[in-house]
Amino acid sequence: MKETAEGRAVMDKYRLERRLGGGGMGDLWLGFDIKLRRRVVIKFIRSFAATEPELVARFEREARASARVRSPYVIETYDYGVDRGCAFIVMEYLEGEDLNRRLEREERIPLAQATALFTQLGKALDAIHAAGVIHRDLKPGNIFITSSAGDDLVKVLDFGVAKSSCSRDRITKTGMVLGTPRYMSPEQTMAPRQVDYRSDLWSMAVILYRAITGQCPFAGANINELVRHICQTSFPKASKLAPELPPGIDAFFARTFEFDPEARFQSGKEMMEAFSAIVQVPASPPSSESLRAIPVPPPSERSAIVKRSAVGAVVAPLRCAVDDQTTMAAMLAAPANDLGSPTATDAAVEPASASCDRHSEVVLDSRVLPPLRVPWMVAVGLLIAAACVVFHSVAEGAPWSLEAAESPAAGGP
The missing domain is CATH 3.30.200.20 (Phosphorylase Kinase; domain 1)
Incomplete structure (x- = not known):
């Protein structure tokens, strides 16, 4: 050599x-x-x-x-x-395949297998977070499946954009979003420097949704549309895509995709315990007990979400063909569609079901971010009330000015 x-x-x-x-x-x-x-x-x-x-x-x-x-x-x-x-x-060195290739081949994973795989993934994330690390790029291509004593063994890979949860991120530049867009949490798309471990749990939920329904919950023709759907938490119900899923699955994903991180599951263990309980529900007609929604913390206990960050123009990801090897290293080198659907060029090099499994550095357009969730009707009411006061003063012939309004006692004794 x-x-x-x-x-x-x-x-x-x-x-x-x-x-x-x-x-x-x-x-x-x-x-x-x-x-x-x-x-x-x-x-x-x-x-x-x-x-x-x-x-x-x-x-x-x-x-x-x-x-x-x-x-x-x-x-x-x-x-x-x-x-x-x-x-x-x-x-x-590992031998096997990444989860992305398994999903491309099988489209959906049986619930029992998904429970086993994602329980391991939840334990991996809990260990990563306990070590003070936030992965920030969890996706099927970074989840490798090898074998141990004849059983599937999950290995989380690629800490290339990970950060320490106890230190400021001085490497990520303002306006730069590190990760793979389709698997990002709302806070990761808006304020990437301020994400915490719950952003990884969001990504895990996206992968689980894809694994059992055959489709990612969030998609879009371009990055702007994709991020808009993520920030609006707009996604189809899992039971609509896979009617055979057990009762309670929609309530489960409704909680995993809450906009407020405080309202989501707070650990991989908690998430998979809730999922396992749903999967164990018998396939007989659901009772009122089984249809109860998964409890969500009340609004008073939820923390405010991070503020939107200033962002700029979109940088489109690059594409290339991939080599079909079944080694741990091969999947690290395999880029794929970063959006929600393949382009005309992409269709020539990989199937339409390929997902966004290449980590990217994109700068998002601020126009795609959701409006601040404020009581706008109250604000409009206050403006109308202020206008009425001004018009009344003018109608009565009383002089009015901004200075007078701000200092009503300016005359004094």
Whole structure:
């Protein structure tokens, strides 16, 4: 193999075997740990990113965030280093497929299988959040399914846009939204620097909805329309797309997609316990007990949602064909549709059911964001009342001015 900067950087510890693919700012190689005698995946920062301090910092943050989490449901990071200007991350090697490819092949996942997979995913998110990390780009392409003792084992991958929940995000620029649009929470589209762990739970709910109905809840012909639907929490009922789903499923998703994070489930465990209880309901005609809505915290206990951030124009995502490999690294290199539906060009390279599984950096148009939820009728009433006072004063012949109105006692004794 021709000697490269990557090869020189790691040849004393790892042997490079072949290139597996490339992601946004990293190249993935299949490697072999010479001392421990095991296969690994090595991610190298690309040359264009190696000269950008912000991108190098993000690459290092990815390694630290992944290494901080200790969970059987999160990919393990073995090593990180910079040698001769080349930064690299060494991760465990997995065989299997990502959830995106499984959904493309099977369209829907049986409820029992979905319960098993997403219970593991919920445990992974709880471990990630307990470690003080927010993933910010959870999607089917970042959920890998491998095998352990003959059973499916979930592994959460790619912490490339993760951030620490206890520190300010100084790498994300104002107006830049990091993540994959279709799986973003409302607060992530409006104020990406202020998101917390509940944004990951929203993304998990979007994936679960897609897994059991065959369709993402939020879609749009372009990013503006997609984000509008997300912020308005406008989505079809799951029971309309899959009538065979058990009673209570619509109330479950109504809570997972509440606009206010305080009204949603507060952990992966809580979400999957509620889902499991619904799935266990028998298929017989529903009783009044089974149709009760999942309780939601009263409005008085909900916190205000983050304010809208100033944003600019839309940057359209790029597209490319993907290589059909079934390795952990291959799916990291596979971009897909970031919106809600394929374009004419996309249809030539992948099926229409392909989803938005490439993380993107987009700047959203402020015109797509929802209006502030204020009691506008009260505001209109106050304006009308003020106008009536002015007209009455004019009709009585009394002088009126803004200064007089603001200082009624200006005359004094």
